[in-house]
Amino acid sequence: MELIWISAAYLTGLLASRLSFPPLVGYLAAGYALNALGVAPLADLNHIAEIGIELLLFSVGLKLKPASLIRREVVSVGGAHLLMTTLISALVFFWLEQHITGGLVLGVSLAFSSTVLAIKVLEDNGELSSLHGRDVMSILILQDIVAIGLLAVAERKQPTQWALALFLLPLLRPLAHRILAASRSSELLLLLGVTLALAGGVAAENSGISADIGALLTGVMLANHTKINELTDRLWGLKELFLVAFFLQIGVSDLPSQEQVFQALQLLALLPVQGALFFGLFLFAGLRARTAFVSTLALTTYSEFALITTRAVVDAKLLPAEWNAVISLAVAGSLAIAAPLNRYSHVLFSWFEPFLVRFEKKTGNPDRLPESFGVAEWLVIGMGRTGVSAYQALSAQEQRVVGLDADPTVLENLLAEGRRVVYGDAEDSELWSGLRLERMKGIVITVPDVETRLLAIAQLRKRGFKGQIGTLCYHYEEEQELKRVGADYVIHPLVEAGNQLAKHMLGVGN
Incomplete structure (x- = not known):
């Protein structure tokens, strides 16, 4: 069974890459195809996917500078986008006069962007450390923090009193750095990275919050160590392998009916609205049109978090069960659309540049370009x-x-x-x-x-x-x-x- 799933992922990923799509588009297709053919899913596929996400967020934490979360454009764009989407969702579901609580939770979760896709695209493009890469990453973290409270509402659970203690993890940095320095061989370095990522996830889950946040904070604890680049290199291949399971498991849910496909397409048709909102807010925050455009493409997706909240609200009888299939297809579709667009984001901007630059502010840009190099030769x-x-x-x-x-x-x-x-x-x-x-x-x-x-x-x-x-x-x-x-x-x-x-x-x- 494992051979079937791994072979299918490889073949569809290879086909997607030959067609100039990222391999993850092929992985998504493989999940749906195997499900349609009646192939039984791997027993631990979801668990492997969760490990992949934790390793991804841990790797991000290794490069994260906490001060970047306080940037003006992060707070203004990320916060305003969530507030505006929440208001719109509340009005829509109030007007429908049915499933208001479940619909509101689902509507807000659809405002979140895919952490996995955005970070993977930025990493593949070598832009994770760029100014727009840091802004995108920080907005995703802000969304994840808000998501903790939203999931508590959906599942009717609250974080324990130990949840706040997780944010003290970076204070253990001196001890963590000593352990990292003592891990001299490649094998020990890899084992330490995986151990800390999973330990952070377990601690977070036991505190009633997302395991992803715990893995991220554990990564932050190790940031700025001289061995960070070596540790990141050791984790890279393992993380990529585990993330294949994440994209495969999206297609494992129930296959949608014709009506559900139509509903998913309606949700996908709303993505340009979300993108326009992000772009306008980035420009309002003072970013140049180019930075706003490439950041917007990275964020214009539906989040894998929507899959979690949908299951929660369906289990709580706040929404009909068919929403599981609708949201799964909408999330998969948004990832398949966004992946190639992000790959060619700079080319796309060059096409639309004469039009888009008209909307940017002319002064006060945090990403302003140098006007000259002075006397440098x-x-x-x-x-x-x-x-x-x-x-x-x-x-x-x-x-x-x-x-x-x-x-x-x-x-x-x-x-x-x-x-x-x-x-x-x-x-x-x-x-x-x-x-x-x-x-x-x-x-x-x-x-x-x-x-x-x-x-x-x-x-x-x-x-x-x-x-x-x-x-x-x-x-x-x-x-x-x-x-x-x-x-x-x-x-x-x-x-x-x-x-x-x-x-x-x-x-x-x-």
Whole structure:
């Protein structure tokens, strides 16, 4: 039985990827197809899915900066969206004069966005640490916190007095960091990560709140440790495998009838309204149209949380049982629609940019772009370890250099060290169209995503930039493509490391 489910997930995921869809679309289809064929679901499929979500939220917590939850755009956009949706839901179900309590709970839960999809898309695109990625993630966390109370209403349960104690977990950081430092082997590091994620989930469930919140807070407890990147890398493959079960189990519920399919399609037709509301609120908060657009696409889905609340209100006899199938199909449909849209979010924005930028505020943008690089003659795009090394090498040669990065935390740390850095996203076409680059002798591009490197180089050459462009490639087939769009120097980091190591050793030998 396990072979059937795993094989079906692989084949449909492969087909989806061949059709330029994310594999998760195939996993959703596999769940419905196996259900329609009468294949019995795996006994522990739901439990495996829950573990996958906990590992995902734990990984997010490792990179989360709690202060990001207090950002103006997070509170104003996330809070206003929930309040407005609650008001609309209350009016609609009051007008219908039936199932008011269950309908209201369900209506509010449909205002929540899919945490799994949004974070997975941001992670796959390398945007989890970007400004819009942090805003999206923080709004999702805000929604999850509100969801705790909503689920208590739906299930008529209340968190225990120990629930607030979970928010003290980050105070155990010194002890957790010692344990993490002592886990030197890869196997122990992986086991520690899984243990802490599940421990946080169990503690949260015993306190009467969502296990996801407990896993998230446990991740926050470990944040900022030097081994975080290594721990995240170890968890990545395991987390992805367990998340396959989450997408499969959506299709395991009862197959919808023709009438229920029509109701689900009506709910899907309301998604653009939710998206328009998010977009308007982001603009009102002062974000640029591009940031608002890509953030909106990530949030314009129905949440997996709606599946949980629907079961709760149906079990409480507050809604008819057929709503389980309707909401399952609506959630699955929203994920299938949103996944490819998010994959091409930057391309889509470039199509609609002339129209959308008319609505943005012209001043006070927290994501404003630099107007110039001053007297700098060298630009380093992507201030990770490689970018910082390039910055330091140029500075050591007394060159005027400036760094550019889309991660607010990276910028904050580098500015504190006295480095000259500015905010900017290399995928943002507006960044290049408004900058004066005449002073620039050369640009070093070290961002990890090859598509971003290709786009940035193409934009620079399109702007008429005549200086040198140097970048990285991790696969030999990327080198020709990078040079084709305009790169002058392309190096393979691992190959270069081997060459330098050999040269140093030969020099020592002589």
